[in-house]
Amino acid sequence: MELTSRQLGKSEAECEDLARRLLQIPPSHFELAHLGRLLVEDLPEESRIEWLISLFRMAHADEIYHEEEDRQMRLISRFLLLNTRQFLEARKVVTGK
Numbered sequence: 001m002e003l004t005s006r007q008l009g010k011s012e013a014e015c016e017d018l019a020r021r022l023l024q025i026p027p028s029h030f031e032l033a034h035l036g037r038l039l040v041e042d043l044p045e046e047s048r049i050e051w052l053i054s055l056f057r058m059a060h061a062d063e064i065y066h067e068e069e070d071r072q073m074r075l076i077s078r079f080l081l082l083n084t085r086q087f088l089e090a091r092k093v094v095t096g097k
Contacts, residue, residue, distance in 0.1 A: 029075070036079025048080045049090055056094035065095050 005012045039048055055076065059069040070091075077087040091097065 032076065032079050036076070036081070040081050045082075048082060049086055052077055052080060052082060052087070052090045053093050056091055060094050065091075065097070 002012060005015045010018075039051065043051070052073070055073060059065060059073060073091070074087060077090075082090075
């Protein structure tokens with residue numbers, strides 16, 4: 001923890017808390033979290049919303065929007081640092097709901 005503390009410029013207690021929180025993230029979400037972080041760093045908010053709309057179009061391509069798709073899209077929306085209003089507006093653009 002001491003090395004991590006020095007590298008991050010944080011206290012050891014903060015680093016221990018970070019490690020604890022990271023271990024609570026399901027392994028399947030790490031790739032989404034990494035992709036979301038890259039997109040947040042490289043794209044303005046409006047582009048992230050457009051990207052989410054594109055994902056909604058793919059999910060709705062079969063003309064059916066499933067509950068599991070909605071859960072996954074909400075998760076992706078959070079990783080893109082988009083709020084609930086933005087999520088709902090993006091969904092409405094594609095599904096009308």
